[in-house]
Amino acid sequence: MFYKLIYEGKSKRIYVKNADELLMEFKDEVTAGDGAIKASASGKGYLCAVVSAHLFKVVEDAGVKTHLIEYDGSRTLTVKKLKMVPIEVIVRNFSYGSLLKRMPLYRELEPLVPPLVEFHYKDDSLHDPLILSEDILRAGVLSVRDLSRVTELSILVNHALSRYFKSVGLKLVDIKLEFGYDQTGDLVLADEISGDTLRALDEQGRHLDKEVFRKTKNIDVLLKAYRDLALRLGLNVEAGSTA
Numbered sequence: 733m734f735y736k737l738i739y740e741g742k743s744k745r746i747y748v749k750n751a752d753e754l755l756m757e758f759k760d761e762v763t764a765g766d767g768a769i770k771a772s773a774s775g776k777g778y779l780c781a782v783v784s785a786h787l788f789k790v791v792e793d794a795g796v797k798t799h800l801i802e803y804d805g806s807r808t809l810t811v812k813k814l815k816m817v818p819i820e821v822i823v824r825n826f827s828y829g830s831l832l833k834r835m836p837l838y839r840e841l842e843p844l845v846p847p848l849v850e851f852h853y854k855d856d857s858l859h860d861p862l863i864l865s866e867d868i869l870r871a872g873v874l875s876v877r878d879l880s881r882v883t884e885l886s887i888l889v890n891h892a893l894s895r896y897f898k899s900v901g902l903k904l905v906d907i908k909l910e911f912g913y914d915q916t917g918d919l920v921l922a923d924e925i926s927g928d929t930l931r932a933l934d935e936q937g938r939h940l941d942k943e944v945f946r947k948t949k950n951i952d953v954l955l956k957a958y959r960d961l962a963l964r965l966g967l968n969v970e971a972g973s974t975a
């Protein structure tokens with residue numbers, strides 16, 4: 733690739749395509765336990781790219797703007813360059829993971845109705861800490877209006893994806909979202925939507941997401957879960973490109 737690399741994170745490389753567009757290349761590396769466990773799973777980047785592109789379209793169809801511009805079936809998405817909001821929004825439909833650790837009164841997989849919306853400040857050195865909406869406002873990260881827009885969009889995205897997952901027999905447990913501002917000043921859904929950033933259960937309660945890797949540290953188990961997620965979403969990944 734002959735584009736300028738401007739960022740390399742844990743799971744993606746970002747290149748400049750032109751003044752308004754970025755290339756988001758999904759890596760095969762998988763990390764868990766806050767980066768403590770690292771492995772490479774050949775084809776994982778491709779699977780996350782396919783699923784992300786597909787789910788961004790589902791979100792667009794529900795009327796929420798996303799950064800997706802183009803997807804060519806590889807491990808790379810063309811996206812709109814955004815000014816990112818340094819916050820991760822986690823929307824939870826069922827209690828799981830870090831929620832159970834910080835609030836043990838929830839039972840595992842207890843339905844959360846309406847969904848619980850959490851904000852985390854994006855800072856690896858602080859392990860993306862949970863913050864209050866008041867912190868966001870007082871620290872001037874977002875205005876009152878934009879915080880309520882981010883919240884509203886997160887709920888809409890979660891609703892659209894939950895309904896879609898349900899239609900293919902899956903349960904969306906929780907999902908992590910990121911937003912950014914486009915050139916018109918609109919808030920737009922960014923980053924990725926994949927087994928790395930959501931938890932989904934099938935009818936047997938099997939995880940089709942990164943949870944399987946957190947539990948087993950086994951890349952074959954991870955690849956099977958990610959491939960099964962793509963197949964359940966009707967994506968033709970059996971031939972499997974690792975391009």
Ligand SMILES: Nc1ncnc2c1ncn2[C@@H]1O[C@H](COP(=O)(O)OP(=O)(O)OP(=O)(O)O)[C@@H](O)[C@H]1O
Nearest residue numbers: 741742743744746799811812813814816854922923
């Ligand atoms: N449309 C976009 N425009 C600009 N930056 C984006 C866009 N979408 C996602 N990003 C940013 O690109 C980076 C993607 O890299 P990756 O997810 O691998 O990072 P990471 O290691 O998880 O670190 P981070 O904590 O920053 O997400 C993230 O920092 C994300 O916020």
Ligand SMILES: [Mg+2]
Nearest residue numbers: 741742743923
């Ligand atoms: Mg990230």
